[in-house]
Amino acid sequence: MYIETLKKTGDFLSISRKNEWSLNPCSFELSNGTLVEVLDTGVIQFTPKTATQKDIVLSSAVHGNETAPIEICDELIQNIITQKITLKQRALFIFGNPASINIGKRFVTENLNRLFSGEHSKGEGLVNLERKHAKKLEQYVTQFFTSQETGRYRCHYDLHTAIRGSKNEKFAVYPYLNGKPWKKHQLNFLLACGVNTVLMMKSAATTFSYFASNELGADAFTIELGQVRPFGENNMASFDKVKNTLTALLTLEELVLPEYKSENFELFEVYRAINRTKEDFSFSFSDDVENFTGFEKGALMATDGDKHYVAEVDGEAIIFPNAQVALGQRALLTVIPLLSKNIV
Numbered sequence: 001m002y003i004e005t006l007k008k009t010g011d012f013l014s015i016s017r018k019n020e021w022s023l024n025p026c027s028f029e030l031s032n033g034t035l036v037e038v039l040d041t042g043v044i045q046f047t048p049k050t051a052t053q054k055d056i057v058l059s060s061a062v063h064g065n066e067t068a069p070i071e072i073c074d075e076l077i078q079n080i081i082t083q084k085i086t087l088k089q090r091a092l093f094i095f096g097n098p099a100s101i102n103i104g105k106r107f108v109t110e111n112l113n114r115l116f117s118g119e120h121s122k123g124e125g126l127v128n129l130e131r132k133h134a135k136k137l138e139q140y141v142t143q144f145f146t147s148q149e150t151g152r153y154r155c156h157y158d159l160h161t162a163i164r165g166s167k168n169e170k171f172a173v174y175p176y177l178n179g180k181p182w183k184k185h186q187l188n189f190l191l192a193c194g195v196n197t198v199l200m201m202k203s204a205a206t207t208f209s210y211f212a213s214n215e216l217g218a219d220a221f222t223i224e225l226g227q228v229r230p231f232g233e234n235n236m237a238s239f240d241k242v243k244n245t246l247t248a249l250l251t252l253e254e255l256v257l258p259e260y261k262s263e264n265f266e267l268f269e270v271y272r273a274i275n276r277t278k279e280d281f282s283f284s285f286s287d288d289v290e291n292f293t294g295f296e297k298g299a300l301m302a303t304d305g306d307k308h309y310v311a312e313v314d315g316e317a318i319i320f321p322n323a324q325v326a327l328g329q330r331a332l333l334t335v336i337p338l339l340s341k342n343i344v
């Protein structure tokens with residue numbers, strides 16, 4: 001049984017990696033009174049003994065090769081279990097896809113971050129391990145939030161790194177809020193994490209953060225913390241702000257942030273999503289062209305079979321270009337500076 005090792009080392013990451021798709025639940029109490037509950041592989045819940053106000057979900061390894069967020073969450077979990085820090089809020093940590101960490105790949109069979117909001121069971125249904133796991137992750141997050149009285153504060157930060165370099169190194173995706181305004185206090189929270197660039201989505205998605213936002217009313221984001229690197233090659237100093245801010249969120253009764261100032265942010269809105277529909281799909285630019293690179297109106301961006309996608313407005317900029325996605329999936333987002341200022 002892994003429980004004694006977990007109590008001693010706090011190394012839940014290694015335990016999860018040794019048990020790729022499932023792990024027997026267990027629970028124990030720390031000497032400071034915090035209840036530790038392992039729900040499954042990669043899924044660990046902490047409940048302080050003292051009264052709490054917030055329910056916080058922190059996920060990483062939804063893509064297994066995005067190692068910096070995994071290292072950050074690993075450290076936070078170890079700090080909680082070894083009592084270097086004392087939690088003041090309820091927290092659920094998720095290493096989304098331990099099997100894909102072990103092979104150093106984005107996913108094993110299917111991109112986990114396209115399987116939420118019930119997508120796992122559509123079409124051919126629960127035919128692979130990622131689909132089954134997405135369904136379980138939805139259940140754990142739902143149970144974590146809904147087991148408490150209503151009206152408590154909920155948030156979910158899904159930590160990633162981008163495949164390409166980015167002109168704006170760290171950025172967040174604000175899931176579509178179905179017309180509701182964006183929140184200054186969330187933008188301020190991101191800024192405290194060292195993230196000053198935010199993309200406002202304009203439509204529903206099958207991502208983990210959209211699920212928590214849309215179905216569970218959490219303040220939720222996909223947060224890109226830089227470029228994908230193998231374990232040991234991340235410059236961990238560049239994550240000090242995000243580690244310190246997450247630690248403060250978890251260990252303080254109230255997180256006080258500086259006043260919102262619009263000039264501190266670069267805000268974008270999605271202009272369009274371009275899907276790959278043909279085997280013969282390519283971009284007009286090379287792999288080292290960074291996210292947020294803008295194109296002149298009329299310049300070719302992508303070719304999908306016979307269809308040519310050219311920039312429709314000056315400065316239309318590329319995000320997440322990936323020509324290898326499965327047919328029917330998003331191969332590119334384009335963004336323009338945010339026009340609407342519906343921020344409260």
Ligand SMILES: O=C(O)CCC(=O)N[C@@H](CCC(=O)O)C(=O)O
Nearest residue numbers: 113160162163164173207222320
């Ligand atoms: O760099 C890339 O191409 C992908 C990085 C990544 O995994 N991004 C997320 C964004 C999710 C969202 O749109 O909220 C993803 O593609 O799943």
Ligand SMILES: [Zn+2]
Nearest residue numbers: 063066160161
């Ligand atoms: Zn990712």
